[in-house]
Amino acid sequence: MLKKIRSGFVMLRECVVMSLDNIRGNKVRSFLTLLGIMIGVTAVIALITTVSGVSGSLATSFSSMGAGTLSVSITGSDLKSGVTAEDMAEITALESVDGIVPSVSLNGRVSVGKKVESNVSVSGKNAYYFITNDELIVQGRPLNFIDDDNNTYVCVISQEMVDTFFFGVNPIGETIYISGLPFTVVGRYEEDSGGGVASIFSGSPDILIPYTTAMKINNTAEVSSFTVYLAEGVNSDAAAEEIENLMDKQFDYEDDCFSVTSMSSIEDTMQTMMSMMSSLLAGIASIALVVGGIGIMNMMLTTVTERTTEIGLKKALGAMPRHIQIQFLIESFLLSMIGGLLGVVTGLILSAILCNVLGTSFVLNTGAIILGVGFSAAVGIVFGWAPARKASRLNPIDALRAI
Amino acid sequence: MADEVFFSMQDIDKDYYMAGEAVHILKKITLSIEEGEYLSVLGPSGSGKSTLMNIIGCLDTPTAGRYVLRGREVDEMDEAELARLRSREIGFIFQNSQLLPRLDARKNVELPLIYAGVPPRERRRRAEAMLERVGLADRMDHLPTQLSGGQQQRVAVARALVGNPSLLLADEPTGALDQKTGAQIMELFRELNDEHRTIIMITHDMHIAAHAHRIVRIIDGEILEGGEARDA
Numbered sequence: 001m002l003k004k005i006r007s008g009f010v011m012l013r014e015c016v017v018m019s020l021d022n023i024r025g026n027k028v029r030s031f032l033t034l035l036g037i038m039i040g041v042t043a044v045i046a047l048i049t050t051v052s053g054v055s056g057s058l059a060t061s062f063s064s065m066g067a068g069t070l071s072v073s074i075t076g077s078d079l080k081s082g083v084t085a086e087d088m089a090e091i092t093a094l095e096s097v098d099g100i101v102p103s104v105s106l107n108g109r110v111s112v113g114k115k116v117e118s119n120v121s122v123s124g125k126n127a128y129y130f131i132t133n134d135e136l137i138v139q140g141r142p143l144n145f146i147d148d149d150n151n152t153y154v155c156v157i158s159q160e161m162v163d164t165f166f167f168g169v170n171p172i173g174e175t176i177y178i179s180g181l182p183f184t185v186v187g188r189y190e191e192d193s194g195g196g197v198a199s200i201f202s203g204s205p206d207i208l209i210p211y212t213t214a215m216k217i218n219n220t221a222e223v224s225s226f227t228v229y230l231a232e233g234v235n236s237d238a239a240a241e242e243i244e245n246l247m248d249k250q251f252d253y254e255d256d257c258f259s260v261t262s263m264s265s266i267e268d269t270m271q272t273m274m275s276m277m278s279s280l281l282a283g284i285a286s287i288a289l290v291v292g293g294i295g296i297m298n299m300m301l302t303t304v305t306e307r308t309t310e311i312g313l314k315k316a317l318g319a320m321p322r323h324i325q326i327q328f329l330i331e332s333f334l335l336s337m338i339g340g341l342l343g344v345v346t347g348l349i350l351s352a353i354l355c356n357v358l359g360t361s362f363v364l365n366t367g368a369i370i371l372g373v374g375f376s377a378a379v380g381i382v383f384g385w386a387p388a389r390k391a392s393r394l395n396p397i398d399a400l401r402a403i
Numbered sequence: 404m405a406d407e408v409f410f411s412m413q414d415i416d417k418d419y420y421m422a423g424e425a426v427h428i429l430k431k432i433t434l435s436i437e438e439g440e441y442l443s444v445l446g447p448s449g450s451g452k453s454t455l456m457n458i459i460g461c462l463d464t465p466t467a468g469r470y471v472l473r474g475r476e477v478d479e480m481d482e483a484e485l486a487r488l489r490s491r492e493i494g495f496i497f498q499n500s501q502l503l504p505r506l507d508a509r510k511n512v513e514l515p516l517i518y519a520g521v522p523p524r525e526r527r528r529r530a531e532a533m534l535e536r537v538g539l540a541d542r543m544d545h546l547p548t549q550l551s552g553g554q555q556q557r558v559a560v561a562r563a564l565v566g567n568p569s570l571l572l573a574d575e576p577t578g579a580l581d582q583k584t585g586a587q588i589m590e591l592f593r594e595l596n597d598e599h600r601t602i603i604m605i606t607h608d609m610h611i612a613a614h615a616h617r618i619v620r621i622i623d624g625e626i627l628e629g630g631e632a633r634d635a
Contacts, residue, residue, distance in 0.1 A: 007520030014517045021505055313501050316462060318490025318518040318566065320483055396462045400497070 011323065012330075019331035022303070023338070033299040034339030036292025037379060041343025041372040042350060043285035048278050048368035049351035053360040055274035059267060070228040070240050074258040077251055082222030087250045091228065094246065096239040098231045101129040102223040104214035108179040110207065112165040120161070122178055123205035124214025132229055140172045140187030143210050151212035156187035158206050176207075179217060183209065228260075236262040282368075286375065292339065293379035300332050300387035304394075311391055312399025325392035332384025333377065340376025344369055409570070409601050410459070411435035415468035417454050417624075428454045430624045432468070436603070438569075441596040443604040443615035451624040453574065456605045460493050460572045461485045473569065490519050494563030496573040500555040502547040508534060508558045509543045515566045533561040537591060553584030560591060564600075571595065571602045577611055589614045 023030045074082050083091075092100055104124035110117050130142030137156060147154055155176065162171050171185045189208070215221065230239050240260045251257040304311070311324055348364070355362040417429040428451045436442055446452040457463040458470065461477055462485070470477040472492065480488065494515075502511045512530040521529070534543055537557040547555055556576065563571055576592070577585035592614065596602050604615055612618050620627040 003520075006522070010520060010522060011517065025505055309501070310503060313497075313503075314514070314518070315486065316460070316489065316495045317515040317562070318486060320486045320518070322483075323518055397457050400462070 011326070015323075015327045015330045016334070018327060019334050022331060023335060026303075029299060030335060033295050034292075034335050034342070036295040037289060037336050037339030037376050038292075038343040038346065040285060040287075040289035040292045041340045041376055042347040043288055044282050044375070045344060045347025045365075045368045045372050046350040046354060047281040047285055048371070049348070049363070049365045050354045050358070050360075051274060051278035051281060052365050052368075053351070053355045053363055054358060055271060055278075056363055057360040058270060058274070068230045068232070068234070068236065070230065070236060070243065070260050070262050071225070072228060072243070072247075072258060072260050073225045074223075075256065076222075076224065077254045077257050080222065080251060080257075082220070082224040083226070083247070083250065084222055087247075088223065088226065090250070091243060091246060094239075094242060096231055096234040096242055098229045099128040099132065100226050100228045101125055101132075102211045102226040104211045104218065104223060104225075105205070106179065106214055106217055109177075110161075110165075111177045112174070115165055117164060120178075120207060121205045122155075122207045122209060122214070124211030125208050126211050128229075129208075136189045137187045138190050140185070142187055143208065147210040148212050151210055151216050153181060153183045153209075153213060154186045155183040155207050155209045156189050157185055157208075158189060158204075161206050162188055178207065178209070181217065236264050282371070289375055289379055292376075293336070293383040296332050296336055296380065297383040297387060299335070300328060300384055301390070303331070304328065304387050304391040307391075308394060308399045311394050312396045315394075315396035316400060321392040324394075325388045328388035328391045329381065329384050332387065333380040336376045336380025336384075337373070340373050343376065344372050347372065407438055409436045409438045409440065410470070410472040412458075413469045415458065415465045415470060417451075417458065417463070418466045428624050429458075429465070432621075432624075432626055434619065434626065436601065439596070439599045439601055441592070441602045441604075441614075441616045442619060443606060443612040443617070444619045444621055445606060445609065445612040446621035447607055450621050452605050452607075452621050454624075455621065456572060456574055456603075459570075459603060460495060461488045486518075490515065490566065492569050494566060494568040494571050496556070496559050496563045496571065496576050498575040498578040500547070500552075500559040500579075502555055502558055502562075504547055507544050507546055508539060508550065508561075511547070511558055512562045512565050515562060519566055529565055530561070533565045534558070536564070537561045551584070552580050553587055556580060556584070556588055557591070560588070560595075564595070569601060571600055573602065573604045575606055575608075576604060577608070578606075585611070 076082055088100055088102065091097060102124065106122045106124070107119060108122055110120040110122070125143065126148050127143055127145045130136060130144070136142070140156065143154065143156060146152070155178070157165075157171065157176065161176075165171070165176060166174060166185075171188060174185050175182050176185055177183070211223070215223070228239070228243060230236060240262050244260050247258055247260075314324065315321075347368075352362045412432055412434045415429055415432040415434075416427065418425045418427055420426070432455065444452050444455060454463070458465050461472070461480070464480065464485070465478050468478065472488070475488070477485070477488065502508075503514070506514070509527065509530050512533055513526045516526040516529060531540075531543060534540060537560050539554060539557055539561065542550060542554060542558075545554075547558070550558065556579075560571075560576075563573075571592075573592070577588055580588065589611065592602055592604070596616075602615070604611070606612050618628075
């Protein structure tokens with residue numbers, strides 16, 4: 001038994017040597033044939049790696065802004081269009097809630113002296129917002145509880161607004177007119193903090209004012225959208241349910257008055273979409289692998305025909321059908337694997353370039369590499385099977401007649 | 404020097420089907436040979452001598468008849484059994500030596516041993532010994548294209564002998580050689596037969612056939628003379 005296994009290994013080694021020899025003997029043809037596999041694997045790896053790079057950086061920016069928050073948007077019922085200050089106090093009082101930030105937006109004309117900008121996004125926030133995002137303000141002071149309670153006419157403005165209205169001037173203490181009302185600028189904030197992706201959903205406001213002031217300007221006592229910051233270590237799904245229950249009561253159990261969305265659920269959806277996208281793309285790319293496999297089959301069939309005499313000779317010298325079959329199978333397997341490995345290299349290079357261009361981080365995706373190599377091995381065996389079988393079944397006499 | 408019967412054939416028929424019609428290539432061939440004999444099968448082309456060689460060499464099975472090689476029934480064997488039998492009992496020599504062009508002389512000689520499952524070191528040793536035996540000790544690393552026709556045929560002889568087969572089966576071994584090198588190969592065959600090796604040589608050349616101890620004439624698939632082993 002041991003001897004049999006050993007002679008099997010000897011055979012296998014000889015087959016590999018002979019196959020490599022044959023592949024080398026037909027350099028141009030072998031290269032063209034394995035090019036198909038190489039392109040297929042390159043495509044699979046580049047697509048998977050790039051898509052996972054993109055989804056990875058999306059996830060990072062999501063979690064930087066979204067971890068531990070829920071966003072609540074209210075459509076309201078006929079009787080009640082938003083939450084009141086008391087409602088918000090109730091929500092804040094929940095144990096799982098650390099605090100909430102109302103968002104009251106107004107779109108208005110903003111002017112300083114003769115300079116006028118319309119469609120500036122102005123948003124009302126509360127003091128808690130500046131406490132949680134304590135790195136937001138880069139100059140001056142944030143809005144505080146006193147501003148909230150007294151609906152003062154103060155504001156903090158973005159760097160862009162500073163550049164627009166106060167270029168070369170210290171903006172702190174200057175007056176800015178929002179919808180014709182004078183506000184005193186008390187601080188400047190860096191608009192990018194809070195995350196790029198966050199602005200896709202909330203819009204990045206240019207000017208922040210106390211929400212109570214914004215409500216007064218809008219002539220309303222109700223808030224239609226706010227963000228809940230959860231206490232540390234709280235499960236966001238459980239907290240969302242708790243808040244929904246409370247708000248159901250606040251809206252007299254009317255249906256469809258509001259929606260509570262956790263960032264993690266948006267992130268999950270995004271991840272699912274991304275992985276669907278990457279498997280779809282990989283599926284398309286694997287068509288190239290199948291085409292490459294057909295190329296290998298074609299070459300192997302040609303090789304079998306060309307080497308009819310050699311096959312007959314080897315059979316005359318004592319080769320079993322399975323010896324011949326293994327030899328040709330190994331040849332197509334090696335051909336495909338060489339193509340696959342070259343494809344892995346070019347695929348990684350290509351995806352590194354793509355990630356660089358797209359500005360996402362390049363992450364070595366071992367799954368994609370295993371998939372590429374495994375797929376090309378399978379292609380080599382599947383498409384090499386029929387030619388190898390044909391070779392093994394050649395009648396030694398017919399094969400030798402070509403002599 | 405005749406010992407026991409090496410093989411015996413009885414009423415061997417071989418038919419081929421061409422375009423639906425049966426062609427009788429061999430008709431009732433009866434032939435036996437003893438261990439250590441040197442036999443030549445002489446016949447013109449189309450006489451069926453190559454088909455006879457294929458059957459003797461276990462490359463093909465007869466349509467009808469009985470073929471016993473060293474006590475084993477060959478006519479009922481499947482392909483794998485035939486391959487095993489070839490590997491053990493028969494060394495082939497072809498007209499154009501049929502060496503694999505990308506392998507050097509040593510590797511070509513090693514080939515039958517690979518299929519016999521002989522380990523590499525042993526293989527190399529035996530191949531080198533056999534190349535020395537045929538007088539090519541200094542040509543082991545040469546590719547076939549770097550060898551003369553006669554040297555190539557010597558490599559083919561070494562390859563045929565390396566597995567230590569009981570029968571050396573040669574198909575027109577001098578067909579592609581000039582007279583002088585052909586004579587050298589015939590000399591080598593005679594030496595091998597002196598070493599008590601059984602040799603069957605297929606040829607259409609009367610002069611070549613004359614080197615053997617017994618000549619079997621075959622025409623139109625039938626043996627004309629020499630089918631029975633000589634009395635010792």
